[in-house]
Amino acid sequence: MPHVPLVSPGPPLTAAQRQRYARQVSLEQVGDLGQRRLAAARVLMIGAGGLGSPVLTALAAAGVGTIGIVDSDSVEVSNLHRQTIYSMADLARPKAEAAADVLRAHNPLIEVVAHQTRLTAANVLALIADYDIVVDGTDNFATRHLAHDAAALLHKPYVWGSVLRFDGLVTTFWVDGPAGGTRLEDLFPSTPGADEAETCAMAGVLGSVCAGVGAMMATETLKLIVGFGDPLFGRLLVLDGLDSSWREVPYAAAGSAPAASAAPAADHEPAAAAPPRDTSHSQVHTHPIPVPPSPGTPAPDEITSAELAGLLAERRAGSADFVLVDIREPWERDIVAIDGSALVPMAQLLTDEASTVMEPADRVILYCHHGTRSEYARGVLRDNGWTDVTHLAGGIDDWVRRIEPAKPRY
Numbered sequence: 001m002p003h004v005p006l007v008s009p010g011p012p013l014t015a016a017q018r019q020r021y022a023r024q025v026s027l028e029q030v031g032d033l034g035q036r037r038l039a040a041a042r043v044l045m046i047g048a049g050g051l052g053s054p055v056l057t058a059l060a061a062a063g064v065g066t067i068g069i070v071d072s073d074s075v076e077v078s079n080l081h082r083q084t085i086y087s088m089a090d091l092a093r094p095k096a097e098a099a100a101d102v103l104r105a106h107n108p109l110i111e112v113v114a115h116q117t118r119l120t121a122a123n124v125l126a127l128i129a130d131y132d133i134v135v136d137g138t139d140n141f142a143t144r145h146l147a148h149d150a151a152a153l154l155h156k157p158y159v160w161g162s163v164l165r166f167d168g169l170v171t172t173f174w175v176d177g178p179a180g181g182t183r184l185e186d187l188f189p190s191t192p193g194a195d196e197a198e199t200c201a202m203a204g205v206l207g208s209v210c211a212g213v214g215a216m217m218a219t220e221t222l223k224l225i226v227g228f229g230d231p232l233f234g235r236l237l238v239l240d241g242l243d244s245s246w247r248e249v250p251y252a253a254a255g256s257a258p259a260a261s262a263a264p265a266a267d268h269e270p271a272a273a274a275p276p277r278d279t280s281h282s283q284v285h286t287h288p289i290p291v292p293p294s295p296g297t298p299a300p301d302e303i304t305s306a307e308l309a310g311l312l313a314e315r316r317a318g319s320a321d322f323v324l325v326d327i328r329e330p331w332e333r334d335i336v337a338i339d340g341s342a343l344v345p346m347a348q349l350l351t352d353e354a355s356t357v358m359e360p361a362d363r364v365i366l367y368c369h370h371g372t373r374s375e376y377a378r379g380v381l382r383d384n385g386w387t388d389v390t391h392l393a394g395g396i397d398d399w400v401r402r403i404e405p406a407k408p409r410y
Contacts, residue, residue: 005227006157007132009033010040010065017109021063029228035063041225042066044131046119046147048099049073050205051137051161053085054214055221060103062222066111067103068131071095072118082207119143124150133221135159137214141188148173148184157224160184161217166206166241167347168213170232171251172220177233180253187236187251209241301378302393305402308365312340322363327377328396332369336407338399346373349380360385367392367399369410 013035018025025035041064045052048071059067075083075090075098083095090098100114115127119138124146128134134151136158138144144160151158157174175181216237223229236249303311314320324341326333333343342357346368358364364386366374374391381389392399400407 003223003227003229003231005034005037006224007037007041007226009036012036013039017063020107020109024062030226034226034228037226038063038222039065041133042068042131043133043135043221043225044068044070044128045135045137046070046143047137047139048083048085048095049079049137049139050082050163050207050210051214051217052099053083054211055135055137055161055218056099056103057085057106058215058218059221060107060110060112062218063107064110064221064225066113066131068113068115068127069096069099070115070117070119070127071099072116082205082210084207084211119146121146125154128154128156131156133157133159133224135217135221137161137217145184152183158184159217159220159224161213163205163210163213165204166209168209168239168241170213170216170220170237170239171235172224172232174233177231179234182234182251182253186253206241209239212239212241300390302371302375302391303365304393305399308338308367308392308399309403311365312338315340322365323358324365324367325358326368326396327366327374328368332410335410336396336400338367338396341367346377349377350384358386360387362386362388364389365392366390367395369395370397371395 013021013025013032017035017039021035024030025032027034030038043059043064043066045056045059045067048056048069052069052071056067056069071094073095075086075093075095077088077091080086080088085099085102086095094114094116096114096116100112103110103112117123119127128147128150134147134156136144136147138147139162148158148160152173152175155176157172157177159172160170162169171187173182173184173186175183216239219229220232223231234250234252236251238247238249239245240247308324311320311322312324315322324338326337326341326343327346327349328343329345330343337343344354344357348354364381366377366381366389368374368377368391371392371394374395378389378391397409400409
């Protein structure tokens with residue numbers, strides 16, 4: 001549905017602009033006025049990597065008048081399979097400068113500003129203040145929170161995307177958006193620890209997934225500038241590259257209920273939308289309306305390794321009944337696992353496959369590496385009908401140190 005354009009239109013289009021953007025101007029939702037808005041817009045791209053590459057090329061091609069690029073890294077050969085804005089000739093060059101040169105060569109009608117710098121608390125406000133929209137393609141939560149909080153403070157929309165392996169997420173946060181606005185913490189209430197947050201360097205990523213997610217981020221940006229379509233306010237778009245699906249997960253500002261999804265209802269969420277592949281994903285609740293727990297004695301929030309050892313002994317003796325669920329990735333389980341546990345990776349918690357291991361009526365104990373992912377998973381399950389679910393404090397790392405020291409740690 002139409003919404004208020006973010007940017008006022010600039011001067012009348014030149015003959016060169018009309019010729020270059022003819023097929024875009026011919027769209028009823030863009031038109032002459034929309035193209036003038038694009039020409040007047042100023043967009044800051046934070047991160048010129050796997051997501052920044054498709055976003056930057058799409059925005060430049062669309063005629064966004066001023067594009068700023070923030071990145072402190074240099075081009076490496078391992079970047080090239082997904083960071084398609086670069087070539088072999090750019091190896092060892094600063095990314096912001098190399099990307100800016102590519103955009104200028106592609107579209108001489110726009111201005112590109114290279115900010116070859118690391119985003120810090122000292123410079124973030126000054127950098128963002130000069131732009132209309134912030135687009136974030138970074139791969140760590142420290143930078144994401146820094147960029148988001150500065151954008152919120154300055155009342156700028158913040159378009160966010162994330163990719164890992166075959167999965168991707170896209171949404172738009174804006175404190176001035178509908179229904180009181182949304183913030184990063186509405187979707188991810190707390191930040192995963194550094195040891196829990198995977199990156200593409202650790203887990204890998206399919207380059208074409210970056211292209212798909214980046215294209216949606218660019219589309220979100222263009223929609224905001226011109227005022228067409230329905231931006232992803234309160235909606236997380238989830239790409240599962242393995243089953244070729246896009247799905248939508250509603251979320252809302254803290255204290256308010258998520259809006260009903262406009263997408264067809266799904267009985268489970270794709271592997272991608274689950275918790276963090278960059279551990280961020282693990283905080284996503286996959287059903288629009290949480291199921292209230294049944295009355296009764298609430299399960300403890302966490303148990304210790306010693307308590308779990310006792311429960312496992314009771315289960316072997318037939319005096320205890322529960323399901324111990326390892327929510328880590330298969331490669332982690334190959335290193336070390338707790339005997340008697342079942343593997344349900346975080347990404348599959350609410351899938352039909354997971355229901356064959358654990359049902360809402362079961363007593364469930366979760367564990368991960370250090371306890372961060374399992375703590376989030378506990379909340380996800382409790383919000384979706386599980387009434388007796390807890391997690392192992394300290395994860396398998398604490399278990400090995402205290403209970404089975406002969407097993408490997410990682």
